[in-house]
Amino acid sequence: MSAQPRRRRIEVEEKGDIAVVGFIDKKILDEQNIQVIGEQLSELVDAEKRTKVILNFSNVEYLSSAALGKIIALNSKLKKANGKLVLCNIRADIKEVFTITKLDKLIIIVNSEDDAIAKF
Amino acid sequence: MANESEIGREHDFHIVIPSDPMEVRAVQDRIENLLALHEVPSRDSFCVKLGMEEVLVNAIKHGNQMDRSKTVTVSVRITAMEFEAKVTDQGPGFDPDDIPDPTDIENLERPCGRGLMLIRHYMHEVAHNETGNSVLMRRKFNQPEE
Numbered sequence: 001m002s003a004q005p006r007r008r009r010i011e012v013e014e015k016g017d018i019a020v021v022g023f024i025d026k027k028i029l030d031e032q033n034i035q036v037i038g039e040q041l042s043e044l045v046d047a048e049k050r051t052k053v054i055l056n057f058s059n060v061e062y063l064s065s066a067a068l069g070k071i072i073a074l075n076s077k078l079k080k081a082n083g084k085l086v087l088c089n090i091r092a093d094i095k096e097v098f099t100i101t102k103l104d105k106l107i108i109i110v111n112s113e114d115d116a117i118a119k120f
Numbered sequence: 121m122a123n124e125s126e127i128g129r130e131h132d133f134h135i136v137i138p139s140d141p142m143e144v145r146a147v148q149d150r151i152e153n154l155l156a157l158h159e160v161p162s163r164d165s166f167c168v169k170l171g172m173e174e175v176l177v178n179a180i181k182h183g184n185q186m187d188r189s190k191t192v193t194v195s196v197r198i199t200a201m202e203f204e205a206k207v208t209d210q211g212p213g214f215d216p217d218d219i220p221d222p223t224d225i226e227n228l229e230r231p232c233g234r235g236l237m238l239i240r241h242y243m244h245e246v247a248h249n250e251t252g253n254s255v256l257m258r259r260k261f262n263q264p265e266e
Binding site for chain 1: 170234
């Protein structure tokens with residue numbers, strides 16, 4: 001296994017005490033990238049002690065079920081820490097993935113980033 | 121833009137890949153090129169690509185358990201009317217009916233079953249062989265949404 005430098009796959013913007021997370025990749029499909037995204041999302045809660053997190057999907061065009069697993073894990077982690085996860089700016093095709101799998105019943109999904117901030 | 125003779129043609133390919141998730145990209149790029157060549161509508165293109173992603177990852181991860189000595193055989197056929205793919209792994213197979221419903225409340229936070237569910241949603245036909253290590257799937261283009 002080559003020791004590749006772990007590239008940042010998410011961008012975190014601070015809005016008060018809320019972490020607004022954007023994704024670098026348009027396609028969240030590759031196994032390795034999804035692993036790294038999962039680790040970097042976990043670090044927000046475990047290392048940085050974030051409890052209010054927004055995932056902004058404005059840059060995302062494709063998303064696989066493996067990526068859904070990482071979002072579910074983040075949601076569970078935040079719930080355990082008495083925090084909250086809100087998803088926003090999800091294009092219709094991707095939103096359908098959440099609807100089919102009924103994850104829209106588990107995770108809060110709103111239209112805009114402003115709507116997401118209003119959820120905290 | 122493709123000319124008329126290209127659009128009217130049928131394209132197919134057959135490829136055997138090792139059980140490495142990185143190999144999925146090469147297959148997907150090839151499919152993406154053929155979908156573009158046939159000017160497949162963006163909705164159909166999205167459904168095909170997502171369905172293929174899930175079926176290939178399932179074959180590599182769950183079927184072959186990422187064992188690089190095992191391969192995944194992929195046959196694809198694309199026309200202006202439809203997409204068809206057969207994906208076969210070298211794993212022991214599974215019974216699709218044994219996969220718990222990932223949308224049941226108690227399963228919502230569990231990681232399994234969502235890939236198969238998405239494949240069934242995005243493809244019009246999905247058929248597993250008796251062993252469960254091979255899946256044939258088809259999507260017709262320009263169909264009204266259910």
